[in-house]
Amino acid sequence: MPVLQDARRDALSVAYPDLDKFDDPKLEWRRLFSELLGTFFLVLVAAGGGMLHAEASDQVSLAAAVVAPGLMVMAIILFMGSVSGAHLNPAVSIAFALRRDFAWRRVPGYIAVQLLGATLACLFLRAVLGDVGGLGATEPGPGYEAWQAMLIEMVLTLGLVSTILGTSSGAQNVGSIGALAVGGYIALAGLWAAPISGASMNPARSFAPDLVGGGFTNYWAYIVGPLAGALLAVAFAFLLRGRGGGPTARAAGSGRLTPSTDDGITGGDADG
Secondary structure (H helix, E strand, O other): HHHHHHHHHHHHHHHHHHHHHHHHHHHHHHHHHHHEEEEEHHHHHHHHHHHHHHHHHOOOHHHHOOOOHHHHHHHHHHHHHHHHHHOOOHHHHHHHHHOOOOOHHHHHHHHHHHHHHHHHHHHHHHHHOOOOOOHOOOOOOOOOHHHHHHHHHHHHHHHHHHHHHOOOOOOOOOOOHHHHHHHHHHHHHHHHHHHHOOOOOOOOHHHHHHHHHHHHHHHOHHHHHHHHHHHHHHHHHHHHHHHOOOOHHHHHHHHOOOOOOOOOOOOOOOOO
């Protein structure tokens, strides 16, 4: 068993070259800053693309506006995934915690900096571009109701979180493969679903434009939908791969290879 664990650690070191630093609880501030920075860039592109499309659709097409966040997420996973896990999304942090790949005590901090990073991005966009395009707010499209947008967000987030949990498990590859899968999924989901709900799949991404713009009329759909989708994804992951808590998934989700009482994560390595 120790030989197998050493082999797993050697394999993970390819995708996570700074595992010793990643495991250090004293560097939690670095992980939090990483989540803040990553969510800032995600919302900068996602909301900024929506703003520019609304103002100059002949220059920034809807396809470009919805594919850009997928490419940005791909880049973020590659450049900082080994620092914080690149959650960038409260639904993802909660899903990792439910799978026992991320300590529950760390969830509030992650969600707080995700919301902060998203808000800073929208404040920056408003300062530079002005109050245009609803600050890129995600709203039900013309002819659609909030409940329809909520159901679309639920199904889209089910697919997104399933992709994230799957590519971070021991049954799949982490690192570059995960970045391609997650970024590609976000782009694909946006290409067909953006006219219905905006294809947010992320309560932080939807929160910031509503906060800065001062309107939360349909925000409930962008909380209920993604959270319900994340819960379904965790249930499906259990059916597909059993219980979580494996070393590979812990490395991808929280940066720790071994469970400890300090983490609030207990044993089990069905994902490993």
